[in-house]
Amino acid sequence: MFIKDYISKDYPAFNTSDSIEEANEVAKEFGYSHVFIKKKGIYQGALSQQFLEESPEGNLASLEHHFEKFALLDDGNILDSIKLFHTFNTNIIPIITKQEKYRGYFSCDDVFSEFAKYPLFSETGALLVVQIHSKNYSMTDVCKIVESNNAKIYGCYISSFVDEEVQITLKISSENLSSIDETFERYGYNVVHKYYDDEKEELLKDRFGFFQKYMEF
Structure with missing residues (x-):
């Protein structure tokens, strides 16, 4: 149930100097709702893929005022993720250290896979x-x-x-x-x-079935 056991690292965080177009294309390729932005390794925030789609050309730094600052600490619990998935309408959450260094991500599929075991x-x-x-x-x-x-x-x-x-x-x-x-x-x-279906309901169904058969004669 600890986040540190489920961190994935195949989805990159982008630097503020990276282009909006590149970030948008990678988000679409992976099928994730958000991209994550870092500066000198420190997490800055997230942007939705839909917002990137509608943004003019430029680099991610130009959208700084629109960064959404949500993340989970790497020593957190999976249950901590549920509210974030809902609040930010996202299917992916960035994982950071206490020093706000980007470590990877956690997806809603990871939640479903874990809870399905219980x-x-x-x-x-x-x-x-x-x-x-x-x-x-x-x-x-x-x-x-x-x-x-x-x-x-x-x-x-x-x-x-x-x-x-x-x-x-x-x-x-x-x-x-x-x-x-x-x-x-x-x-x-x-x-x-x-x-x-409790026993009383089953009995009523049986009687109704007999009644239907009787009416068919």
């Missing part, structure tokens, strides 16, 4: 979103409810705070799902969403 995303199971007043919220209780029904938790996280209500999203194994629903409700949790 049970939260890789395991097949049920997805639940439960909600309760924040003063009654306890992750310990949430886990106990699932595990007391002989199911496994593959991952859980707080997905939102709405007024004084907290929502928790859980990825769990598919055992005893109806019992888990009922236990959550018994402990004051509201099951906001559930992405699976």
